[in-house]
Amino acid sequence: MASENSPLLAYRLLGDEGVAFSANGAGGPGGASARKLSTFLGVVVPTVLSMFSIVVFLRIDSARSSGLQVLPQGYGWNLLYGSLLLGLVGGVCTLGAGLYARASFLTFLLVSGSLASVLVSFVAVGPRSIPLTPRPGPNGSSLPPQVGHFTGFNSSTLKANLGAGYSKDYTTGAMMNFASVFAVLFNGCTGIMAGANMSGELKDPSRAIPLGTIVAVAYTFFIYTLLFFLSSFTCDRTLLQEDYGFFRAISLWPPLVLIGIYATSLSASMSSLIGASRILHALAQDDLFGVILAPAKVVSRTGNPWGAVLYSWGLVQLVLLAGKLNTLAAVVTVFYLVAYAAVDLSCLSLEWASAPNFRPTFSLFSWHTCLLGVASCLLMMFLISPGAAGGSLLLMGLLSALLTARGGPSSWGYVSQALLFHQVRKYLLRLDVRKDHVKFWRPQLLLLVGNPRGALPLLRLANQLKKGGLYVLGHVTLGDLDCLPSDPVQPQYGAWLSLVDRAQVKAFVDLTLSPSVRQGAQHLLRISGLGGMKPNTLVLGFYDDAAPQDHFLTDPAFSEAADGTQEGGSPALSTLFPPPRAPGSPRALSPQDYVATVADALKMNKNVVLARACGALPPERLSRGSGGISQPHHVDVWPLNLLRPRGGPGYVDVCGLFLLQMATILGMVPAWHSARLRIFLCLGPREAPGAAEGRLRALLSQLRIRAEVQEVVWGEGAGSGEPGEEEEGDFVNGRRGDAEAEALAGSANALVRAQQGRSRGEGPGGPEGGDGEGGPATALTFLYLPRPPADPARYTRYLALLEILTRDLGPTLLIHGVTPVTCTDL
Numbered sequence: 001m002a003s004e005n006s007p008l009l010a011y012r013l014l015g016d017e018g019v020a021f022s023a024n025g026a027g028g029p030g031g032a033s034a035r036k037l038s039t040f041l042g043v044v045v046p047t048v049l050s051m052f053s054i055v056v057f058l059r060i061d062s063a064r065s066s067g068l069q070v071l072p073q074g075y076g077w078n079l080l081y082g083s084l085l086l087g088l089v090g091g092v093c094t095l096g097a098g099l100y101a102r103a104s105f106l107t108f109l110l111v112s113g114s115l116a117s118v119l120v121s122f123v124a125v126g127p128r129s130i131p132l133t134p135r136p137g138p139n140g141s142s143l144p145p146q147v148g149h150f151t152g153f154n155s156s157t158l159k160a161n162l163g164a165g166y167s168k169d170y171t172t173g174a175m176m177n178f179a180s181v182f183a184v185l186f187n188g189c190t191g192i193m194a195g196a197n198m199s200g201e202l203k204d205p206s207r208a209i210p211l212g213t214i215v216a217v218a219y220t221f222f223i224y225t226l227l228f229f230l231s232s233f234t235c236d237r238t239l240l241q242e243d244y245g246f247f248r249a250i251s252l253w254p255p256l257v258l259i260g261i262y263a264t265s266l267s268a269s270m271s272s273l274i275g276a277s278r279i280l281h282a283l284a285q286d287d288l289f290g291v292i293l294a295p296a297k298v299v300s301r302t303g304n305p306w307g308a309v310l311y312s313w314g315l316v317q318l319v320l321l322a323g324k325l326n327t328l329a330a331v332v333t334v335f336y337l338v339a340y341a342a343v344d345l346s347c348l349s350l351e352w353a354s355a356p357n358f359r360p361t362f363s364l365f366s367w368h369t370c371l372l373g374v375a376s377c378l379l380m381m382f383l384i385s386p387g388a389a390g391g392s393l394l395l396m397g398l399l400s401a402l403l404t405a406r407g408g409p410s411s412w413g414y415v416s417q418a419l420l421f422h423q424v425r426k427y428l429l430r431l432d433v434r435k436d437h438v439k440f441w442r443p444q445l446l447l448l449v450g451n452p453r454g455a456l457p458l459l460r461l462a463n464q465l466k467k468g469g470l471y472v473l474g475h476v477t478l479g480d481l482d483c484l485p486s487d488p489v490q491p492q493y494g495a496w497l498s499l500v501d502r503a504q505v506k507a508f509v510d511l512t513l514s515p516s517v518r519q520g521a522q523h524l525l526r527i528s529g530l531g532g533m534k535p536n537t538l539v540l541g542f543y544d545d546a547a548p549q550d551h552f553l554t555d556p557a558f559s560e561a562a563d564g565t566q567e568g569g570s571p572a573l574s575t576l577f578p579p580p581r582a583p584g585s586p587r588a589l590s591p592q593d594y595v596a597t598v599a600d601a602l603k604m605n606k607n608v609v610l611a612r613a614c615g616a617l618p619p620e621r622l623s624r625g626s627g628g629i630s631q632p633h634h635v636d637v638w639p640l641n642l643l644r645p646r647g648g649p650g651y652v653d654v655c656g657l658f659l660l661q662m663a664t665i666l667g668m669v670p671a672w673h674s675a676r677l678r679i680f681l682c683l684g685p686r687e688a689p690g691a692a693e694g695r696l697r698a699l700l701s702q703l704r705i706r707a708e709v710q711e712v713v714w715g716e717g718a719g720s721g722e723p724g725e726e727e728e729g730d731f732v733n734g735r736r737g738d739a740e741a742e743a744l745a746g747s748a749n750a751l752v753r754a755q756q757g758r759s760r761g762e763g764p765g766g767p768e769g770g771d772g773e774g775g776p777a778t779a780l781t782f783l784y785l786p787r788p789p790a791d792p793a794r795y796t797r798y799l800a801l802l803e804i805l806t807r808d809l810g811p812t813l814l815i816h817g818v819t820p821v822t823c824t825d826l
Helices: 039-058 075-094 097-124 155-161 178-189 205-234 237-242 246-250 254-285 290-297 306-322 325-353 367-384 386-406 415-430 456-465 490-503 517-527 591-603 654-667 691-702 738-759 792-806
Strands: 128-131 147-150 445-448 471-478 508-514 537-541 607-612 633-638 676-683 708-713 777-784 812-816
Touching: 039 097, 039 205, 039 254, 075 097, 075 254, 075 306, 097 205, 097 246, 097 254, 128 246, 147 237, 147 246, 155 205, 155 237, 178 325, 178 367, 237 246, 246 254, 254 290, 254 306, 290 306, 325 367, 325 386, 325 415, 367 386, 445 456, 445 517, 456 471, 456 490, 456 537, 456 607, 456 654, 471 490, 471 517, 490 508, 508 517, 517 591, 537 591, 591 607, 591 792, 633 654, 633 738, 654 676, 654 777, 654 812, 676 691, 691 708, 708 738, 738 777, 738 792, 792 812
Parallel strands: 445 471, 445 537, 471 508, 537 607, 633 676, 633 777, 676 708, 777 812
Antiparallel strands: 128 147, 607 812
C-alpha cells in the first residue's frame, strides 16, 4: 500500500521487485511501499473531472425546475447546501486516496453518461421555445418574461452567435467583457495539476503524469470544442445568456443533466481539496511557514494527512461565505495563473541554468514555450483584474521573502543557486585580467586564520577593508594526505561556512592540507580565487606573546544554547572549533616561518597587512551600520617607514600611497564615517615646516582624500632616540647593532604614542589636539611595514623590531603595498 504522506512530486527509483528506494537511498522493506494507482485512475480521471469544472458555470439554479421550486433559496440556504456538499467531499478525502480514486471513477462514469445524453440531445431534440424565468427589475419589479429558442442545427443561429455581444451576468448584475468571460472559462483548464498532486500514489509518476495529463487535456479540449460548436449552432443568444442551465431544458432526460452537473462539481471539489491538502502537508513537512501550517502535519496511523484535509476544508468553508461563484472567478483565475506562471518560470530557470540533471522527457519542451507561458499568464492576469494581479504578485513576493528569511538547509535544492552558478561562470570568463586598470583597483583579501575563536574582530575588520572586493578566509590544516585514510579538510567546510553566516561577513572559504603553515599559505596565495578574482593582499594576525582571547564567549552573534546545539539541532560552532591556544603552549607556526610567509607574499607581488590588537577595537566600529556611534575617534596614518628615519622616497612611494588608500577605504564604511582621518608628516631636524605639508595636501586634493595633516618633528616625544647626524639607512636590512635598531624602533613607538596621547588630552596641548581632556581617541593606527630582510637569519630580529614599533599602540595595521592603487588621470 502506498503511504498517504508520500512527498509531493517525489520521484523515486523502483527496484527490480518494485521496492521503492527512499530519498536517502535506503531501499527494501523499510523503504517506501509500492504505489498502486495507474495512469488512468491516478492522472487521467482526476484531471478530466477537474477540467470539467466549467460545467459548474453551465449550471442550473437549484430553485428552478420548470418553474417549480425544488429547494428553499437564499444566501443562508445556499451557504448550507455548499457546506453540506463540502462536508461530503471533505469526508471522502479524509478517509484517504483509495476511497477518493474509487469515488472519482464512479463520478467519471456518471459524467460521461451525462455528456453522452447531452450530445445525443443536440441531434435528437427538435426545435422548441424555452420560457425563461423573469429577472428582477428596479425598485423590486420584474422585467418582462423572455423566451429562448432551441433552433436545431441552423446556420443563421451560428452566424448570430459569432459576435461578442457581451451583456450583464444575470446572477451578479455585472457587465461582462472578454476578461471576465476568460476568467470564467479558464477555470475549465485549472485541473491539469490534479494528476501531479497525486504523484505519491502513482505506480510510475515520471511516465504517468506527462502521459495522463496530455491525454486528459486533449480529451477535455475535444469535448469543450464540441459542446461550444453544438451550442452555438442550435441555441440563440437569449437562451445562452439568460439560462446557464440550458442543457437541462434541451435534454432528452433532464434529470441526467442535473446528475452530471452535480457529479462534475463534486469531483472537481474532491480533486481540488485532496490536491490542496497534499500541497499543504508537503509545505508543513518542510517547516516553511512554521506554526501557521503546524496542523497540516497531523497524519493518521496509515499516513493519511487528515490534518491537512481539515485545514483545506476550513479555508474553503471561508470562501463559501462569498455566496456568488462568479464573484470569485476572477480572483481564482488570477491565482491559478500565478501558479502556472511559477511552474513555467521554474522550468525556464532550470533550462537557462543548464543543469545536467534537468532532462525533460517531453520531446516538445523548449525554453521558448516556457517563456511564452510566463508572458501569457502575466498578460492575462492584468487583463482579467489588474488589482487582483498586483495583489497576487505582491503576496507571492511577500511569501518568497518569508521563505528566504526562514530558509535553511533543504533536501530539494535551490534553482537560484544553479542560475547564479551559470551567470557567475559566464561573467568570470569575461573578467579579463589583461584589462585591469589602476582606476578600478579594489582590495581582494586573503585572511589566514588559525583559530577563528580568537580572530573575530580581525575577521570583521577585514570584511570592512575589502570595499566590494574578494574576501577569502584561508585556513591551513597540518598533515600529509599520504599518511591519512581520507581528506580531513572537506568535513571542515560546513563549520567555516556557518562561521561566515554567523559573523555576517561576505567571505569565501578556502581550506588546504599541508605539512607546514608556510607551504599551506603558498598554496592559498597561488590557487585561491578564480579567473580575474584572485587575492592581491595577504592579511595576517600579528605574531606576539599575547594570550589569545575567546571571542565566541563574548560576541552576541555567537551566543548558543547551554547544551551546545543551535536552533536547528546542529552542533554549535563552539564545539566545531577548538579552544584558543593556552599561554605557553606550542604554536603551529614558528617566528621564522611567519616572517618567511610575509616574504613569500611579497615575492608573489601580493600586498601584506599585519594586524595587531584588533580585539581592542571599539565594538561599534565593527558593526554593520553607523547608528549608535557617539564617541568620536581618530584613524592615524603614518605613511613613512619609521624604521628608515631619514631620506628615502617619503610619502609618494607605492607603499605610502597604499596606506592612504586603505585608510580612505575604511573611512567609506558606514561604521567609520564619523572617524577623523589624520596623516602625520615627519620632519627632520633641518626641514622647514610647511613645505612638505603643502606638497602632501596638494597630493591629497588630487586623490580626493579628506584628511587632517599634522607635521611632527622626528624625535618629538622619543626621548633619547634621536638618530642625529648618523648616515641614513634601513635599520632592518642594515648592519647596525641590535641595540641601535631597537632604540630607533622604540623612538618611533614613543613618537606615535605621543601623538595618540595628545589627541586624548594626555600630553601638552598642541595646535591640533588642544589641551582639553576627553578628546577623540585613536581607534586604529596605520603604519608602514618595512620589507623583511633578505637574509632569513635576521627574520627573528625583524619581528622583534616590529613588536617594539607597535608595542602599546592599540589596534594597529602594518601595511606594505607593492602595487599601484591610485591614479590622478581622468
